[in-house]
Amino acid sequence: MTDKPPIPDHHIPVIVGIGEIVDRPKEITDGLEPLDLLERALQRAEADAGARLISEVQSLDVVNFLSWRYRDPERLLAQRLGITSAHCYYGPVGGESPIRYIHEAAKRIARGECTVAAVCGAEAQSTATKADRAGVKLPWTPFAHDVEEPKRGAAFQKPLAVKLGVFRPVTVYPFYEAASSAHWGQTPHQAMAESGTLWSRYSEAAAQNPNAWLKRRYTPDEITTPTAENRLIAWPYNKLMVANPSVNMGGALLLTSLAKARAAGIAEDKLVYPLGGASAEEPRDYLLRDQFHESHPQNAVLKAAMDLAGGDGKKFDAIELYSCFPCVPKMARRTLGLSADVRPTVTGGLTFFGAPLNTYMTHAACAIVRRIRGGDKLGLLYGQGGFVTKHHALVVSKIAPRDALAQETSVQAEADRNKGAVPQFITEASGKGKVESFTVLYGRGGDVEHGVVMLRTEDDRRTLARIPASDEGTLGHLLNMDRTPVGSLGDITMAADGVPEWRVA
Structure with missing residues (x-):
């Protein structure tokens, strides 16, 4: 040979x-x-x-x-x-x-x-x-208003996802965050600790990179603790856990x-x-x-x-x-x-x-x-x-x-x-729903706007449902740091505006 x-x-x-x-x-x-x-x-x-x-x-x-x-x-x-x-x-x-x-x-x-x-x-x-x-005019090449803006997030998502606000990266990636950590057997507390430690290591590398925008090391606690400067955006992500x-x-x-x-x-x-x-x-x-x-x-x-x-x-x-x-x-x-x-x-x-x-x-x-x-x-x-x-x-x-x-x-x-069967997506549902993943959306002032759960119905179809800010019990269930809500059961009802809502059983 x-x-x-x-x-x-x-x-x-x-x-x-x-x-x-x-x-x-x-x-x-x-x-x-x-x-x-x-x-x-x-x-x-x-x-x-x-x-x-x-x-x-x-x-x-x-x-x-x-x-x-x-x-x-x-x-x-x-x-x-x-x-x-x-x-x-x-x-x-x-x-x-x-x-x-x-x-x-x-x-x-x-x-x-x-x-x-x-x-x-x-x-x-x-x-x-x-x-x-x-309100300052920049002395740049004139902005080409006649060129169409490239299609992004919302253009490819279902109307219910857009209506519930889960059509931007910061509100969609939490679905992977919650589902993956539950799959690995982590509590939300453990998952958050892993994220904080990992992001702190990223900040160490930035601190050593002369081209970085933020050149300082952040501790895990600084990254994972919500503050006025590090506000919650979409659970579990604070500002210091998202792209800048x-x-x-x-x-x-x-x-x-x-x-x-x-x-x-x-x-x-x-x-x-x-x-x-x-x-x-x-x-x-x-x-x-x-x-x-x-x-x-x-x-x-x-x-x-x-x-x-x-x-x-x-x-x-x-x-x-x-x-x-x-x-x-x-x-x-x-x-x-x-x-x-x-x-x-x-x-x-x-x-x-x-x-x-x-x-x-x-x-x-x-x-x-x-x-x-x-x-x-x-x-x-x-x-x-x-x-x-x-x-x-x-x-x-x-x-x-x-x-x-x-x-x-x-x-x-x-x-x-390696892909499994994709469940049929429905926009109207009732009966029991099991949490496949979730997030909670926050306003700029730090208040909950509403929660969003991705659910599997009793006949194994998929839907999205809202948790109103007034439902403190269900929101508390979603935000429990000691136990993941992924896999938990609750009741689906249709709200007056035609959006499914979910309440923990």
């Missing part, structure tokens, strides 16, 4: 440059617009590589941004950079998209379709929000073929190799899922990433597990077989580093490249978008790959094989 021939250098993709920018203007009107942040991040990535590459970019991916609207922002950026790319793309909303774009750019290089690729993203939400509140989008940030990566990197004189210690990865997704309507204690696409994607590391999640030296809400990395680290004392971030998390909406993982990729350059051998980047909807993982290494980059990355079939 003969050894496989080595992969030609011009078919080996490599990350050669990373660039980040954080903008904290003293005056609102001095704030940089997203196009400025993109351009400067790419210039920094080029400087980091130590070679003139931007003028040779043949593949340009721009992560979707929401703080300002342009017509064809990818074309505007290409014009600014003076490049004509065969692949010039501005993608849809999705927190996993930076990892997908880096992976796809690597595959283009592996196929020989290009030799230099750029992936970049930026947001200027902090400046845009301050300007809007102050009010930041101004840009990030960029440059990839080339190994042959191009060497021809350009890029130092060997700069090179980080993508080894491969995987993707899968759920239906956008979260009520079309079989259950909420785990994510089959997440499991399939992470297991495929582990296979690239010899089937052992502990072989990753540097890890970034997407952290919009605690349930995501809590589920992921269990799938990876990692211990509870792991710190699954090199960046700092979407609460503390900051959440430039879809492009957090661009910054995470920059951070993991720094770690691999600094001596770590193997890194895992796991991004996620929607409501535990879209998943993409990428494995990167200090050592050049022995095998060509696989072109088929979908593990959708594996995810779908």
